[in-house]
Amino acid sequence: MKTATLLLFVLLLLTSHQLLAQTLVKGQVKDPDGQPIIGANVMLKGAYDGASTDAAGSFSFKTKSTGTQALVISYLGYITLEKSVNLDQPLAHLALVLKPDYRQLQAVQISAGAFEASDEKRAALLNSRDIVTTAGAAADIMGAINALPGTQKVGEEGKLFVRGGDSYETKTFIDGLPVANPYNASVPDVPARGRFSPFLFSGMAFSSGGYSAEYGQALSSALLLQSQDLAEESQTGISLMSVGASLSRTKRWENTSLAVSGEYTNLQPYMSLVPQRQDWIKMPETKSGSVVFRQKTSATGMFKLYGTYASSDFSLIQDDINAPETPTQINLSNQNLFLNSTYEEVFQEKWTLQTGTTYTYTNLDITAGTTDVNTGTHTWNGKAVVIRDLGHAVTLRTGLETQLSNYDQTYQQDPETETRHGLVKEQNIAGFAEADVYLGSKLVARPGLRFEQSQFLSKHALSPRLALAYQAGKDGQVSFAYGHFYQTPEQDYLKYQQPLTFEKAVHYILNYQRTFGKRTLRVEGYHKQYQNLIRYNAPELQNATQITNGGHGYARGVEFFFRDQETIKKGDYWISYSFLDSKRLYKGYPELARPSFASTHNVNLVYKQMIDPIKTYVGTTFSYTSGRPFHNPNQEGFMQGRTRNYLDLSLNASYLTTVKGHSVILHGSCSNLLGFNNVFGYRYASTPGQDGQFAAQPILPSAKRFALVALLISIND
Template structure:
């Protein structure tokens, strides 16, 4: 009897369980009524679910009861959620998925933008390209100078883009402004970028028409995206002909920490290679950095980067007003840069990106008896919220503040009354921008940015718009338009005269075709300038009556071709820029082409992996037509032109190992053929007895620059994966 009762109870329990199971079945299709194959259909937060078959149908059972959320998802479509009640019998369900054009990424805005990310399929350059481009000597700015739109200004070493001065190109790390992206230098001695390309996974160079998120840049924006967690623990050793560095990286499951130190001294190199300048203290620098990464959650990341650099150089420069006398020019620089960012997904729909940077830069320059001491504190903070609105709109909004405290002390002689320059400015900005996908072939990015400067007591509203349309599977056309504002440089603001935001208006039309590892870009642009700073002298030190009545324009056509397919283990790109520009600004008496602007710029970059000897070889040929300069010994203004600039650079990297540790032996040489390049001419401020102004050519310190480096990576042999 007891056995019968037990069996009856088990049968009753089994029957109850069977009745508790719910059957869910139905079909998933797209907007055209076609079945979606392989879509995931499941109950939210549970393992109950199935995938659709070749007819778009699904079928599964669940023991759950009561209200539940059914989720239908598939790549390229917006995820669909439907509330159902499993206490009631479910009839056959039918769902229609709408395409999510943001995921498809069939069309992307490319006007004015060069992506250099290892992750984006539209990338035209990778981070490795920055390091292996011959002639760049592992400098980010040097590699970017092989792209169309840039001007080669050898005596500066900075980025000059589309007829814009170097200060018009701004650098951002993880969306935050870098106040001093270049190492300190003196006139006619080129500077380098402060940051190693190994710090970054992505680099986007925008020669115009960039996002409303970025302000204080008239011509272009260089956007650097820092690495996340380090892949593994390792020790890095670099021995170079101009210095050495040592780094240690430690990786834990969700944390990584890297500490590095670097010392550079050009004395050994300059002692071997004849220099055109007379050096009193050859360039020397010391640097240390800390990189901390913490994965705070599945979607959260905290980053910190800090670096401190000191540098010193001194040389003699000819005093053209006293030809028998040389002026000793010395520079000492200290730079502290701190960058902290945090990113997190909030409630599955909002993404928060926030960060803070601080820069302290101190420059002490001695030129003969004159002393110039300049100190700048710069803070930049930003908060950005990103929200997907439906299946075709992504909204991006943010607030930003930039605080600048600039102090300069100038003493012409020890007995002279010192002059002070003071600038305290806070720039507040707000912006909103949306990516709107109007189908699979059309995307628009309208944006608006509002800025206010406390020092100028002025605000500026910047409308911006970018549109891209896919012509065919491999090709698309893009258009960009916008207003861009920038506060004048501190060298002008310190005079405390009434100035306004400088302004540039961009119009860009672009065609890009990418297929089979080949990319063709053709881009035309027009850029107008308003409110440029003017004064009534050719030399800033003698200037008076500063105003914002300057103006100008730049227009041109650019072509870029890259082929990574035709040559086995080979890769090359060709870029060409045609520039027509004039300005009435600074001390110009009339509208003229500025001295940094050349009409024609050509770069040919070729790279080849030679597998039998495990060597990566690269070469870069550069051609730049002559740049204008003003000769006071002749009538007119900016009436002369330098000879054409030519350069053929070569590098090679031999890949090997030392006791099982990855090792690279690298050698590079710029201007291999020894072209006698002239960047311009410098004239005395007053004529001699015959009425002639003395002249001196501006030339490189040496015809060539050679570098040897041994890079050793000592890995701990274990890779961690983030949880």
């Protein structure tokens, strides 16, 4: 629920920034022949201050930043210029010259499989504000990504399911480092949310396949999050929500910024007013705090540190289809600590060093009736990447990384039985190399190779990757991607100490993308072949006596995306459609079948509009998902049932104003506004009743709708 507050923060920043400008920065940008460059971006690095050049190549803007800063000048087809400037005095006569960049001629960029969101990308498709203003996403990164093609709506999970892949096949990375637990803890039928605020990040890239050799341990997809640099300004934020409250304080110095925040959420007041399908004993409660430190070490160097701790718990009664007269009480308690630290520096203009480390500790205790399961996980990652520009036609990236993890689980069926113990100690070592090679003005290739070794499995894997992009016409391009992707089986399988190997997927992707003005059209086809998927010899894992890599499968489909930020004044809309054909033989499946999370058709219509006369920003999202498969033991065959189609119409609105010079935003949102009766699947009894039929229990949302009201006050120094 904290994400609604974050949505308000960004809208506030967008409206208040111009009022705080102080120092004038003015000049002209030309090419080596002295001709003005029209439309070049001129901005301060790590800030939102900047402008675009006019017909004469001139620019002018104001900024509150002081001291020595890096001014970044960029334009398509030219080498980005970074110039150190002193902002303690006005700069009214800057003369800047951009040199042509062979690598960027004709705007050839590899796009197969990737949706990117970055202020530095010409064809940015999403940014942080898009995430939090997408109706129905509730300012959750994962929720907003689910409005893009390639994803499937799995409402009872709340996680990312991409192109026929299970949720564990998608990995999240922050500044290039993998995140061990990107979701809040949950139980069956209660959807999880992402742990991180979208406003921690300056850019987001969602790759639904064929991603870079720099990233591994993800069979299907990679969500790449790039953290913010220095905070823009000093301020205090106060938010009051229908589900909790938060307080934050940010302090900005010349080359340093520090932000500290605390948040408390409790759903009891809300759920007491809005009827829930679950029988809650203790409604979800979360206490969390975070710290964000940034230090600019030089004109091109940056040190970042982010830490967060959260503690949550809840308790509820869930019906047991096998024992309707004795429902099960479920208690959950979770603690999560996450630390992320990175350092980046440019040496001698052509060398870039990126290093980082993360540490995650998670403790999850779940009791279900008399059964108690406690799981503790420690995960540490370290990574170093070196980037070298070899002229203007080749950029080489190489890197090494390692991950250490310690998984310790205890399981006790009831107080009278012996406690079972599962322990997994793993070290994964990886190295990669890839290059962007510009083969003329219209063709670029990115060959890559990744090596991984698992100490626990005593196995290693070599992953070739290749991506190509060709400029097709003035505004379009065609891209192709191919690669082998490996992933270590989940720790829930490794703890049984059976001989296993890496799961594997091979990707083939063909993409056409056209960007004209502020419009983007994208069509993509793909084929994904699975090998060595986990399989066991019983319908449920707890009853299995053998676990192997005997599974396999495939996923193939076509996707369409169109976004228009130009036709409607101050309006923005996009349309996405996905067609998926997928089957797999894995887990306890007796035969090759479409998995329960794989819907054939997914459609999302997203619209947003700023209404100036009433100072209100509104958004609406309509989602359609065709029926998902489920296994009905009362019928012949396997996974032969289909749920009803999923429908959702969500709405949000934010009213922006000021009170005594301080920005105030009132926000309201509601999901499933029309109250569609959505069903996520069915759960069946393990034995038939007296009539010979297996009893069924539908899997339903906690409530038809979720509504939120929030008030944010931002006090700037």
